[in-house]
Amino acid sequence: MMGSDEKDRKFATTLARGLSVLRAFRASDDGLTHTQIAERTGLPKPTLTRLTYTLSQLGYLSHAGRNDKFRLGPSVLLLGSVAQVSISFVEMASEAMQKLADSSGTLALIAMQDADRMMLARTWRPQNTASIWLEPGHRLDLFGSSSGLATLAAMGEEQFAALSPTEDQRAMRQRGYEQLLERGFVITPADTQYTRRIHAVSVPFFAGEYGAPVSFTCGALPKDLDLERMEQEVGPALRDLVRDLERRTGRAPTLARRG
Template sequence: MTKPETDRRFANTLARGLSLLRAFRASDDGLTHSELAERTGLPNSTVSRLTFTLSELGFLSHAGRMNRYRLGPAALALGNVAAASVSFVEVGHQILQDLADQTGTLVSLAVRDGEKVMLAKTWRPVGAASIWLEPGHRIPVFGSSSGRAIVAALDDTRFQAMNPSDALCNFRSHGYDQLIAQGFTIAPPETRYSTTVNAVAVPFHAQEFGEPVAFSCGALPEALTDDRMCNDVGPALRDSVRELERITGRSPALVRRG
């Protein structure tokens, strides 16, 4: 949940600086001031001050080519430290790559990021030539299978801290029922945030984050039909996550409610 700017404990300048770092995506060939301002919603003058500071600290680099900024060595080091501390990602790499190859889908790890979920890691089928969603891409909680899996497994206190609408409460409740009945979630067609991607998701208890994350399988609707999600890909994803839970000694993410 994003802290309100009126909270005296909330450091607005730090939040704005971090929003610049979060604006970068894996496919970017650097970003200009204008592009950073567009992605973050910050004024150009603020972006200019923040990029100078972050460059001085090594979190951004600026080689002068076309006035584009890139993530710098300090950001790379921090990312490597973060990745190394999340052990289940490395342990599960082969399981998830095999799942991507077996199903012909993009397998993703999604984490909650305020009112959205962010793809933190992806596994592509070997030989896939098309451009797929990439790490750093953010999708809505409401209307995505990953978002549904996360909020369905999220404890009540954390969920209520999101100030959920009635629609999100219903979205979560039906996702919980899906997890109990079949072990995976699918966003209903009428709420799907995109008409170009279908996906099925399963929550996973990430003790490193203190809350569930979601693994998902996604593809174009013509390749990943609702029938295939329910009868083929969904069960395969569920079984892969169960295997990852087994070898990492993690408890299931879903806690049954009374």
């Protein structure tokens, strides 16, 4: 994605590289070394050294000493706090998502499009039940995950065209759209799944804060979430949760916004 973006004269490559450093951090990290950041970003060492120095000076990274690992700094925490307050639908859905995670024994999550991937923005693990372990910041395939399929099916044609989709990807999106029309949730067909190790069902929600759909998803290991449960139990429950959220926030159904 970076290669095509760098050809855009309006695209600020240095800024993008700096942000890629911040995006390299995951919730489970106990700090990252220069080498680890380089592995995750693909940036050359001289460039990375300048970026980490600048980000540290601005408070976006903290670095106590020469041999210490880099950690996200107070400026990032401040941005996160502001973002969390401004994205009201996440907190409004939190209690219901935790209840659904507990009752279904699945990992419930909200995922948002991040270029050609889906990034987990929030997760709810079922209490007293073993479940798959995915954390905020983890990225899924846009084409091949149920979260991606729900987002693709609900996004406008202009947004979709910007992804330069193949004919197979257009057909995949259409199948997702038909699922939403028929039952209000999507399950990625077996022939397009990016992994067979996780079963998941998703429902799109139009996030006015972003002007784009995000995906509400429940997922688990195939032995714990078979096709029948997805179709008859978890999918309908997740659909009803999102529809209730639409009513509470005064949002129109997501498909009504697709152009």
